[in-house]
Amino acid sequence: MARSLIRKGIKVYVLCDASEPVRYSRGVTWLRMSDGGSPASWEKFLLGPESDYLGGAALLACSDPAIKLISQNSEALSRKFLIEEGDPATRLCLLDKLQTYYRAREAGVPTVDFALVDSAAQLSELTSKFRFPFILKPLYSPDSARLGGKFLMARNESELLALKDRLATGIKTVAMEFVPGGDDLLCSYYCYMDERGEPIVEFTKRLLRRSPIHTGSACYHISDWNPEAAELGRKFFKHVKLRGIGNIEFKRDLRDGRLKVIEANARFTLGDPLLVASGVDLAWITYARLTGQPVIPTQDYKRDLVFWLPAEDLRTFLQLRSRGEITLFEWLRSISRARVLPYFSWKDPAPSLYCNAQRALRLVEMCRARLLGKSIDLRLPGVQAGKNS
Numbered sequence: 001m002a003r004s005l006i007r008k009g010i011k012v013y014v015l016c017d018a019s020e021p022v023r024y025s026r027g028v029t030w031l032r033m034s035d036g037g038s039p040a041s042w043e044k045f046l047l048g049p050e051s052d053y054l055g056g057a058a059l060l061a062c063s064d065p066a067i068k069l070i071s072q073n074s075e076a077l078s079r080k081f082l083i084e085e086g087d088p089a090t091r092l093c094l095l096d097k098l099q100t101y102y103r104a105r106e107a108g109v110p111t112v113d114f115a116l117v118d119s120a121a122q123l124s125e126l127t128s129k130f131r132f133p134f135i136l137k138p139l140y141s142p143d144s145a146r147l148g149g150k151f152l153m154a155r156n157e158s159e160l161l162a163l164k165d166r167l168a169t170g171i172k173t174v175a176m177e178f179v180p181g182g183d184d185l186l187c188s189y190y191c192y193m194d195e196r197g198e199p200i201v202e203f204t205k206r207l208l209r210r211s212p213i214h215t216g217s218a219c220y221h222i223s224d225w226n227p228e229a230a231e232l233g234r235k236f237f238k239h240v241k242l243r244g245i246g247n248i249e250f251k252r253d254l255r256d257g258r259l260k261v262i263e264a265n266a267r268f269t270l271g272d273p274l275l276v277a278s279g280v281d282l283a284w285i286t287y288a289r290l291t292g293q294p295v296i297p298t299q300d301y302k303r304d305l306v307f308w309l310p311a312e313d314l315r316t317f318l319q320l321r322s323r324g325e326i327t328l329f330e331w332l333r334s335i336s337r338a339r340v341l342p343y344f345s346w347k348d349p350a351p352s353l354y355c356n357a358q359r360a361l362r363l364v365e366m367c368r369a370r371l372l373g374k375s376i377d378l379r380l381p382g383v384q385a386g387k388n389s
Helices: 002-007 039-047 049-054 064-072 074-078 088-095 097-107 120-128 141-147 157-169 227-239 272-278 282-290 310-322 328-335 350-371
Strands: 012-014 028-030 114-117 134-138 152-154 173-177 186-193 199-211 217-224 244-253 258-265 306-308 338-340
Touching: 002 012, 002 282, 039 049, 039 064, 039 074, 064 074, 064 088, 088 097, 097 114, 097 173, 097 227, 097 258, 114 120, 120 157, 152 157, 186 227, 186 282, 199 227, 199 272, 199 282, 199 310, 217 272, 217 310, 227 244, 227 258, 244 282, 272 282, 272 306, 272 338, 310 328
Parallel strands: 012 028, 306 338
Antiparallel strands: 114 173, 134 152, 134 173, 186 199, 186 244, 199 217, 217 306, 244 258
């Protein structure tokens, strides 16, 4: 996003955690907060006099906590900044997974079975209603860290019992059946809806692999055009009266052949570099709309482009190879098609260098921890599932 806007001659400031690679991007001004950059400090800064010199700037949300902050303070923030189009209540609604599934059903968009769970007793009752495996997601996406992950999976009753302690924290969760099958059954629809509720631009992509397989974040995306996903996504976003950016993820359920909703968002995502490379620049479209500049509806874009996360996909390859599901030749042939990377740019190398340096340090820490009989999380802060720079 920063690169897209800077190429247009726009000055970019970022509010983010100190570990985010975007702070090292060329032309970006990182707004350093005293606590390193938490949502609480963002809120205090944006609502207080310290940010008055940024008055009139466009305020773009790149994470779920940012959406929540802006939506809950939209009236006050709109007096100082240009905030994204649409009803803040709609954006908050899409943070609520239960409401997302209810709205999908109202719109006639297929979903799996789901239920609200806020106690261990309710969780036990699901064994007679749901088919294993099923997953637990926080009702509100920002609660993922407290739950211990973007979602938790129970493949059988013993794994279900092990999850009960996670509910003791009082986090409301949504239980939903897990759609079986490979990660290549996943696809997504992106759009920008105008004031009439019509899409200015539409885009679809599909996945080939995730890291870890079946449960992790996408590491191999392919741009395409999926009319079925577009029709369902358009139907859903028109029903919720979305204005601005929307993206919705589906998975094909081979048991009945239908695409079913996984989740929906009203924000930019980690997959946005693929959209930009394909010719769909949501950051510029959003900025242009907010500043009254003309936006030409995008009718076409590049298909069959591959967005690849190298380190994450290597881990997935090793998993799949151990299961006998892929050979080295097949993996090498697939990655030879990759043209879009998450951070690397010859013109702006610092974010990629930072990521690789951090990963190297984590590898050293992991090796040291293993020698000491300890475990360590190898994931980089900026590339965890569901988090965006």
